[in-house]
Amino acid sequence: MPPLRCFPVTTPLGRWGLAIAAAMLLPLAGLPAPALSQAHAGDPLPSWRDGPARRAVLSWVQRVTQAGSPDFVPPAERMATFDNDGTLWPENPLPFQLRYILDTLRARVEREPALARDPQVQVALRGDPASLMAPGSQLLARVLELTATGMTVEEYAASVRQWLATARHPRYGRPYDQLTYQPMRELLCHLRAHGFRTWIVSGGGSDFIRVWSEAAYGIPPEQVVGSSTDTRFELRQGRPVLVKTLERRFLNDKAGKPVSIHAAIGRRPLAAFGNSDGDLEMLLFTTVANPRPAFGMLVHHTDSRREYAYDTRPRSSGRLVEALAQAPSHGWVVVDMARDWSTLFPAVDARLCSTSVTEEIAPIRAIQR
Amino acid sequence: MPPLRCFPVTTPLGRWGLAIAAAMLLPLAGLPAPALSQAHAGDPLPSWRDGPARRAVLSWVQRVTQAGSPDFVPPAERMATFDNDGTLWPENPLPFQLRYILDTLRARVEREPALARDPQVQVALRGDPASLMAPGSQLLARVLELTATGMTVEEYAASVRQWLATARHPRYGRPYDQLTYQPMRELLCHLRAHGFRTWIVSGGGSDFIRVWSEAAYGIPPEQVVGSSTDTRFELRQGRPVLVKTLERRFLNDKAGKPVSIHAAIGRRPLAAFGNSDGDLEMLLFTTVANPRPAFGMLVHHTDSRREYAYDTRPRSSGRLVEALAQAPSHGWVVVDMARDWSTLFPAVDARLCSTSVTEEIAPIRAIQR
Numbered sequence: 001m002p003p004l005r006c007f008p009v010t011t012p013l014g015r016w017g018l019a020i021a022a023a024m025l026l027p028l029a030g031l032p033a034p035a036l037s038q039a040h041a042g043d044p045l046p047s048w049r050d051g052p053a054r055r056a057v058l059s060w061v062q063r064v065t066q067a068g069s070p071d072f073v074p075p076a077e078r079m080a081t082f083d084n085d086g087t088l089w090p091e092n093p094l095p096f097q098l099r100y101i102l103d104t105l106r107a108r109v110e111r112e113p114a115l116a117r118d119p120q121v122q123v124a125l126r127g128d129p130a131s132l133m134a135p136g137s138q139l140l141a142r143v144l145e146l147t148a149t150g151m152t153v154e155e156y157a158a159s160v161r162q163w164l165a166t167a168r169h170p171r172y173g174r175p176y177d178q179l180t181y182q183p184m185r186e187l188l189c190h191l192r193a194h195g196f197r198t199w200i201v202s203g204g205g206s207d208f209i210r211v212w213s214e215a216a217y218g219i220p221p222e223q224v225v226g227s228s229t230d231t232r233f234e235l236r237q238g239r240p241v242l243v244k245t246l247e248r249r250f251l252n253d254k255a256g257k258p259v260s261i262h263a264a265i266g267r268r269p270l271a272a273f274g275n276s277d278g279d280l281e282m283l284l285f286t287t288v289a290n291p292r293p294a295f296g297m298l299v300h301h302t303d304s305r306r307e308y309a310y311d312t313r314p315r316s317s318g319r320l321v322e323a324l325a326q327a328p329s330h331g332w333v334v335v336d337m338a339r340d341w342s343t344l345f346p347a348v349d350a351r352l353c354s355t356s357v358t359e360e361i362a363p364i365r366a367i368q369r
Numbered sequence: 370m371p372p373l374r375c376f377p378v379t380t381p382l383g384r385w386g387l388a389i390a391a392a393m394l395l396p397l398a399g400l401p402a403p404a405l406s407q408a409h410a411g412d413p414l415p416s417w418r419d420g421p422a423r424r425a426v427l428s429w430v431q432r433v434t435q436a437g438s439p440d441f442v443p444p445a446e447r448m449a450t451f452d453n454d455g456t457l458w459p460e461n462p463l464p465f466q467l468r469y470i471l472d473t474l475r476a477r478v479e480r481e482p483a484l485a486r487d488p489q490v491q492v493a494l495r496g497d498p499a500s501l502m503a504p505g506s507q508l509l510a511r512v513l514e515l516t517a518t519g520m521t522v523e524e525y526a527a528s529v530r531q532w533l534a535t536a537r538h539p540r541y542g543r544p545y546d547q548l549t550y551q552p553m554r555e556l557l558c559h560l561r562a563h564g565f566r567t568w569i570v571s572g573g574g575s576d577f578i579r580v581w582s583e584a585a586y587g588i589p590p591e592q593v594v595g596s597s598t599d600t601r602f603e604l605r606q607g608r609p610v611l612v613k614t615l616e617r618r619f620l621n622d623k624a625g626k627p628v629s630i631h632a633a634i635g636r637r638p639l640a641a642f643g644n645s646d647g648d649l650e651m652l653l654f655t656t657v658a659n660p661r662p663a664f665g666m667l668v669h670h671t672d673s674r675r676e677y678a679y680d681t682r683p684r685s686s687g688r689l690v691e692a693l694a695q696a697p698s699h700g701w702v703v704v705d706m707a708r709d710w711s712t713l714f715p716a717v718d719a720r721l722c723s724t725s726v727t728e729e730i731a732p733i734r735a736i737q738r
Contacts, residue, residue, distance in 0.1 A: 153631060197591075206635065207635075210635045220445060221635030221636055222448075222633065222636065228632060230628060230632075231627075231631055232624075232628070233627045233628055233654065235653070238657065238658075239657060239658040240627065240657055240658065242627060242631050242654075248617060248619075255601075255602040258602045258609065258611060259599060259601070262522060262600055262611050263600075264591065264633060265590065265591045266590030267590055281602055284609050285602065285609045285611075288609055289609070
């Protein structure tokens with residue numbers, strides 16, 4: 001059987017799209033493929049230049065998903081975890097969520113000028129990521145207290161949505177959620193088209209990421225695993241609400257990532273994608289001594305022209321040194337952003353995935369368990 | 370369009386099964402239905418007697434899933450959460466996980482007789498659920514320390530598997546994982562066949578439930594949300610392991626359930642199923658002031674002949690008093706187990722779901738987002 005490829009259906013999937021998809025199931029059931037298939041075949045990763053990274057991921061996906069392959073992995077076990085900051089969108093020089101937090105804090109200080117005399121607020125507004133993102137940071141606690149704690153989860157989501165609608169990235173002039181990496185969007189689609197479930201496993205906050213991850217990446221809220229604090233259940237005039245607190249703060253970074261993956265997914269991933277030493281343990285957990293043929297990939301920020309080349313600098317916040325050094329011995333594929341990616345960000349209003357027959361096939365297999 | 374029904378395919382879904390499923394997609398795409406469909410139509414809930422509970426759930430599922438219905442809910446939002454103990458399998462007189470814990474503790478005391486002098490062990494082995502399951506119970510902490518803490522998650526899962534393979538329920542003489550409620554298994558299948566994702570939201574431990582939930586209910590590990598403690602990531606001779614600790618104990622009961630649902634799913638459920646006052650907040654969170662036409666159901670333990678009638682007794686551990694009192698005002702459907710269920714447990718080696726065309730259709734819809 002030939003490898004699964006994408007067959008774009010140009011019309012939205014309505015009743016006829018569904019009928020076409022149904023007809024297209026036949027070749028994949030082992031029956032003769034109509035000539036149509038070849039004619040519609042497209043490149044699943046058009047923003048990836050030919051090279052070792054592109055070839056490695058395409059051939060691995062084929063190897064673990066093609067029926068009859070000795071390395072075939074059942075769809076139920078096809079979990080792919082992605083770091084977000086620096087892997088799916090930029091994190092240098094400031095993680096985008098930190099920009100949201102600082103913008104929100106500035107707005108609050110404008111409304112309540114007395115806050116400007118708070119020494120912690122003064123330090124925070126200098127925007128040094130290292131001091132704000134240190135594990136257990138009291139400064140971050142204070143800032144979260146001023147920008148998130150006490151809000152219901154709906155109020156918080158509305159605040160993030162409002163920020164995305166108005167804030168623009170100072171260098172690129174675009175809304176932050178339009179600055180996702182187009183090559184990674186294509187990879188997410190390609191994996192899902194082959195029966196994978198794609199997860200975000202991020203040091204960013206779950207409640208922050210969930211607001212826009214489905215539109216930006218096709219990753220729904222229930223597949224976002226981020227840093228978190230507990231919410232508190234309350235009935236307000238009989239209506240249930242969840243209020244954000246500072247309790248049980250969990251920083252989803254480094255050794256926290258395998259821990260949160262186990263808590264949320266309960267399986268070892270089959271593939272993990274990261275960009276910094278904060279992803280080292282996730283990649284080890286995924287690929288080392290995994291009885292399945294697992295896959296690890298590191299996005300190496302080498303593109304000083306279109307983005308930033310920063311990740312091997314001594315004090316960079318998204319530092320990639322130890323994981324890069326371990327990559328060869330573990331077989332992790334390293335993406336050289338400058339060389340491997342022909343496009344960085346999506347075209348304005350670009351569609352996330354082209355509807356493809358393989359996208360329809362994958363869940364059908366998945367349900368056979 | 371007629372309501373979706375199940376069409377059992379009697380052969381395992383191989384290449385021809387897939388071809389048949391493909392052909393069956395056509396009627397659901399709005400094209401004429403072949404006569405085949407009617408001939409294969411079956412009752413999705415054969416273990417439910419006709420009555421208000423059965424009618425209510427069937428008509429609600431139809432209402433929220435039928436294309437063109439004013440109450441139609443997109444598949445991505447069709448999340449159904451189920452309590453486990455007392456809702457999907459018995460919890461009286463002792464929750465099954467407590468039986469596992471006590472059996473494991475007894476085995477350890479046999480190997481290390483000095484433990485028999487530990488006053489906490491002596492109290493624990495009396496098996497009083499109230500003292501063991503109180504929130505923050507130090508007794509439970511000590512028992513977990515002796516039966517789970519320090520094990521890798523694989524070692525723990527192997528221990529649960531071994532127990533299921535050998536332990537038998539004292540009254541029913543069957544392995545515990547064969548004592549799930551057959552009517553609820555049918556309901557889980559019916560919901561999934563209509564594009565729902567089914568979740569366990571249980572006071573039991575995630576690591577305990579995940580071992581057997583997929584085989585027993587068709588609920589995979591990543592849709593199990595239970596009580597938990599953190600694991601700790603370690604490299605042992607370079608191999609990654611997760612070790613169970615007692616840190617960050619989370620009891621997933623009462624107001625903890627909406628909190629864990631938000632943490633894991635990030636959406637309000639569309640339906641919630643429980644059996645005790647421990648599920649009250651989950652049902653409120655799901656059904657009160659939900660802009661979607663939500664559904665709540667309580668399993669009322671009324672069957673003293675086939676099971677136990679206990680849940681309105683003053684000191685019962687799975688007490689159903691407050692939630693039952695609130696049911697009428699919130700429109701929650703109450704299942705009278707003695708009256709509404711014709712069968713309690715599945716036949717030995719019964720198949721979980723009959724493969725049905727609707728099971729194949731649902732994920733196709735779900736992926737259109």
